Amino acid sequence: MVSSSDRVHTETSHNMAQRSITSFFKKTPFTPMEIKSNGGSKVSHVNGDTSPISDEKDKPSERQQSNSIDNDGDSQDSLKPKNKAKRQRVISSSSESESPVKVKKEDLSDNDDSITLNKSVNKTYDSPKNKKAKIKKEIKSPSPKKGAKSLSRDEVKENSLKLKIVGSKEKDNIVKNTEHIDNIENESEEIQKVAENAYNPSKSKYHPIKDACWSKGEPVPYLALAKTLDLIEGTSARLKIIEILSNFYRSVMVLTSEDLLPCIYLCLNQLAPAYHSLELGIAETYLMKAIGQCTGRTLAQVKSAVQKCGDMGRVAEQARAAQKTMFAAPKLQIRKVFAALKEIAHMTGQASVNKKINKIQSLYVACRDCEARFLIRSLEGKLRIGLAEQSVLHALALAVATTPPGPNLQLDAAQHMSADKFKALVEQHVAVVRRTYCECPDWAELLHELLRGGVAALASRCSMRVGVPLRPMLAHPTRAVRDVLARFENEEFTCEYKYDGERAQIHVPAAPDDKPDFANAAIFSRNQENNTAKYPDVLSRLPTLLKEGVSSCVLDCEAVAFDAANGKLLPFQVLSSRKRACASAEDVRVPVCVFVFDLLYLNGAPLVGSTLAHRRKLLREHFCTQPGTWQFATSKDCSTIEEVQLFLEEAVKESCEGLMVKMLTGDNSKYDIARRSHNWLKLKKDYLEGVGDTVDAVIIGAYRGKGKRAGVYGGFLVACYDPESEQFQSLCKLGTGFSDEDLQILSDMLKEHIIDSPRNYYNYDSSHSADVWTSAAVVVEVRCADLSLSPAHRAAIARLHPHKGVSLRFPRFVRVREDKAAEQATTAAQVAQLYLAQDQIKNQVKQPDAAHEDDFY
DNA sequence: GTCGTGCGTTTCC
DNA sequence: GTCCGACGCATTCGG
């Protein structure tokens, strides 16, 4: 490894390493020598530091001055000639073998050329929803609610109109003989099928057979899904989204029910239940490569187009549209697309990446219309249309309420009952479907039972069982201790330490002899991944946890790295260095202590419907603890603010993140994820106003935003200042905490500070190379939860570790410090000081032996 | 062919 | 993980 002391940063392909520090003195407007330490500048904002500046709550009002919403955030590129245009549409796929070095060179030099080239091809994409939001702001309707509603309707109409126009334009693409005779019982009439391009599941009084664009028994065309997703993308009203999707599902159920599962998976970007651990293994970079190869562009060209547009799906769609197709590929079918994705996920071993890319290309070239957009986004892993799990569940419930599966075909149940009655029916179905999914997050199983026996049979046939992970209860952040009381007023509640580890849901099934079957026990993560192989040590000592009489159970726990020698909890960073799969308990390098805090199932009976008080009682009765291996989460049943406050401080001192606050009795203490998934409160020091670490950092670079952040910068590289080495050392990237307005302001602000290449006194890792570099001018206040030693960031490098700097955990933007100049930012020494001041670091037992030295030399 | 390194992806928080 | 924005729903406010 290159020692970074002799070089400002280790980016070898950049040429700036040659530039000497002296050149910096000539170029920069401010000279580090001139810095006057501002009256003994102290560490900024440590634990409620009350410097007069930091206390000024000058937030939005002042910033409004520089607000210019109209700006397109198009920064430096707007200066460039715009008429070079469409040159590179010429299909020339000759540039195959790009060595990584070559690619890098292109990356660096493309700044002027390819971006301009792509400019007119890929305009910054302003999503329909963004547009809508803007319109909404402009129109100050006396009745915003109604205004919004009618607006969305109009827009949907407009959208579908456009669709029709497009459809007629591309008449040649429309398959003309789409007339079929459908033999479904009471539908004896001849049904003329809708052309695929005109498929419109958002129309009112949607008829699942007549309005579909395929016939009974036929595989569902991928274009039907793409059209549905396209409509949804243009809609922001959630209920409307659900209606559109449910209409599509109704058609699938009635015509081709076996395609419903792939349809749902494609809507969710999922391949299988999480605990099957099936992943695509393909993301942004390889996708861009695939698109480039298909459309005769270099990786750098695609990259800059994606940056410009903020959406790879759109880029892929436009690139595909611009291409002439040599021969018509067969139409994509949903089941085939989904099967192909699964196939890609299963490819492993040598040359698998290329095989995956080839497979993607074969799909991509067969894309028509907007299919490419959604195919590519599926592969990216996010649809970005405002549709996710909860809406899919709702849509499915609405679909089965409207068109119930079963022998007696009924196409629109709503017709036969009052609106209120139907609404109640839907609500009930939604509740059942959601609950079922929470207890058994397996779409295959859920759909199988749903299509077979309908909603009525779902609850009984498909419910919680040992071995299938259930969705865990999550917690809401709380900004003040008094908010806890506000929420839990007059209720019994308890506070537990919030341990800084990894969620572990432990399942122990019963053997036929009614003893616990430890051999088949399993451990699942917060996201239902199967972590059984990760914790052989925990599994091996499971027998010490269960008391006599326990035959089966499901436990909710937190696994925390543990220093057995000193009986101390270790930071999350230590825990995360555990191998993901470990053969046996002896091979485990990082021991853990498991903190059990809930019991969800005991001896054949689910407890999710019991109160926490009851579950906790059973937990304490039936399970053993042993310091350092199995412990119950430290808890205290508080009733006053003062008690909570004190307990919080205690928790933090003992290397915990804070507190979890939970209701003990009543309906709200049940483990009912379907009804409310964030039913607990979390209380952390860094949420509290005026408490927690804050740093004033300098923006030295920016990254172009994607999706809803297209057109502005979506993130920034920020640094601390080190007067001794005269460097700005990267501290972290900053990507959350700003309002849309903040982002606009920052983007405008930075325009005048953009520089061609990073200063040679910027110390950063090449992995953090910014899209746009800026001179060190804008100072921002950044809040974080922790400071950690970083392999990639350089703040306070060599002060705590020879080649590791410090970075921030969970960094978020607080405000612009317009009152501060770059040289007044938090210094490297102060960052180091903040790092060392952390309770968790102070708690660490200093090793007098070589272990410490080991790290150093 | 083997080994180490770099890069990309996924999964925790 | 944090955070923001939009939506939907219930409750309160005001003419």
Added chain:
DNA sequence: CCGAATGCGTCGGACGGAAACGCACGAC
């Protein structure tokens, strides 16, 4: 009394650091 305003919870999607892991690729 009814519509408007307000408050709150949910949902979805921007974005963060760090580590493991698996494949690609160059050095030997």
